[in-house]
Amino acid sequence: MNPPNSSHPGPDQALAKVLWSFADVLREDGASGTEYVEQLACLILLKLAHEQSQRPLNPVDVIGYDAWGEIRWTDSQSQLLRYEQTLDRLAVRPGNLGLLFRKAQNRVPDPAKLSRLIDLVDLYQWSEDDSTSRSAVFEALLARLTADPKTGAGQFFTPRPLVEAIVECVQPGVDDTIIDPACGTGGFLIKSFEYLVDHFPPGVTPAQRARLDQGAFFGTELVDTTARLATMNLVLHGVTRADAANSCITVGDALAQPPTQHATLVLTTPPFGRRSVIIGDAYAYYRPDFWTETGNRQLNFLQHVYSLLETDGRAAVVVPDNVLFEGGAGEQVRRRLLAACDVHTLLRLPAGVFYATGVKTNVLFFDKPAPQLDGRPSTKQLWVYDLRSHSSAPTKTSTLGSCDYEDFVSAYRPGRPRNDRVESPLFRSFSVEDLLARDRINLDLQVADPPDEPFAPVEPEADLHHMAQEIASELHSALEELNAVTEALRPYGIHGGRPDRDSAK
Known part of the structure; x- marks a missing residue:
């Protein structure tokens, strides 16, 4: 769901603004x-369960007791406990409830502020029949969390207009099994569900x-907090x-082992950066189903997506530019991907689509047909759409909206x-023979190149540009890994002076 573009926000947006304003108050603590937002997710779920148990028709007891009532009507000094x-x-419940509350801790140690936050959540009816308003x-x-430069949360949030455009292209069906191996807050899963409903x-x-x-x-999802937000998002959207x-x-780590479940449709934005970390050890994944061993996470995710797909499955994967031109393992992965899959569309996105504005990204669309009996590549033509030449390219203060896609x-x-596709100044096809003939099978393709000179040699300036992109990707990787380490150290009860349950076992 995208927030309405209106100069007069509705009650849902007004409530979101009020709720978010309280974040500044809690920063002091x-x-x-x-x-x-994680704390809000816990409180909202408790309020939602209370409302569902109290409705006169078809009441549903989600939790088994009125947890919200016990908290809401307890005096403010006892509410925190x-x-x-x-x-x-x-936290020990099975299924979604356990995931929603696993490792959850109170981040509002001031009883008066917690009481105020409970009052704010109580203002809204979260169980209305129309899930659109509560999910909005x-x-x-x-969206506010993602846009906040103090949080670094943009890594978990693929812009919803881009998600919508990708889903419109791949058209999820009722028989699809849809998997996102790096789901963040669940945007691809939610939009696929909404597309099916519509x-x-x-x-x-x-x-x-x-x-x-x-x-x-x-x-x-690798991070507990983000998995909690994703689950809450799926619940509020009715998924x-x-x-x-x-x-x-x-x-968990989607790359740690070969998949036991397979998909007919994979939609994902893998984390940017090069290394994958298990606390205390950084290494390149080795998996028998992978084509090559590498520490580049996007290349590993591309291999993982291939393993996830059933025969005749299809995928759309967001990748940074370096995946298109990097040598060594990158060349091997591109060669195998062109051979084993029908890599049919590449959408080139301008810088600024994601919060890491120094990183240019792309969306790679491909299908996984049965192997070719004649040994020829499954890819025949790659169509490249250059949105970087779009007149509405984002700036530091704007992003692409739905109309831009x-x-x-x-x-x-x-x-x-x-x-049936037609070439245009922004949309052009390249034959697989030409792609395989390129140095390192470089897919860093420029749609604006003259048709009779499609593969001009890479200029030194372009090499410098690629190096700068890799440096930006490395810096983002370091930030992401620091966030993972912070999450892993959370059981020591730094916040609020209360040890985490797991550390006491």
Whole structure:
């Protein structure tokens, strides 16, 4: 969901603004923006469960007791203790409830401020039949968190207009199994679900409907806090239920081992940067299903996405520029990807689409057909759309909106044969023979090149530009790994002086 573009925000946006303004108050107590939104997610879930248990028709007892009532109507001096006891109690629950509260801690040590935050959450009816309004509030909070330069949370949030454009192109169906192996706050899963709701076909069987509730959407997220935000986001959007026995989201390292579950559709924005960290050890992944061993996470994720896909599955993966031109392992991965998959579309995005404005990114679309019996590459033509030449390229104070992707979606021609596509100044096709003939199979393609000189030699300035991009990617990687280390050290109870449950076991 995208916040409405209006000079007069509705009640949902107004509430999001009020809720976010309280984050500045809590900064004085050392709570980060991410920790604040995490705290809101816990309180919102408790309030939502209370409302569902109190409705006159079809009440649902999500938690098993009125946790919100016990906290809400306790005197302010006792609320903090009752709230922390509730977090401990729910953390051991199975399924979504356990994921929503696992390792959750109270980040509001001041009883008066916690009481005020509870009052703010109580202002809103979170269980309205229309999930759009409640999800809009949470999406707006996530958007504010992402835009806050103090949090570094942009790594978890793919801009929703870009997500919408990608989903429109790939057209999720009722029989798809959709996986995001680096799901962040769940944007791709949510937008795929909303697309299915808006394009629900006639004649869907009861088995297909049941599968949409339990077996269609899955994600993996490395960081507990972000997985909690993703699960809350999915609950508020109606993708899953808070009391679901099996969670859509798995917490862990998606690259650690070959997949046990496969997808017909993979949509993902892997973390930027080069290394993958297990606390105390940095290494390049070795997996028997990978084509090559490398410490570059995007190259590893590309290999992982290939392993995730069933035959005839399809994927859209956001990658930084260095994946398109890097030598060594990069060349091997590109060669194998062109051979094993139909790599049919590359959307070139301008700098500024993501919060790491120094990194230019792309969206790589490919399908996984059955192996070619004649040994020829599965890729025939790669169509490249250059959004970097778009007149609405983002600046430091603006981002691309949904309308900025309309021309690309139209040129992509979703659901139609790719031979219906038409070249234009921004959209051009390259044959696989020409791609394989390029030095290092460089896919850093320029649509604006003259047709009779498609592969001009790389100039020294371009090399410097690529080096600068890699440096920016490395710096972002270091920030991301520091965030992971901070998350891993959280069990020592630095916040609020209360030891984490896991450290006491």
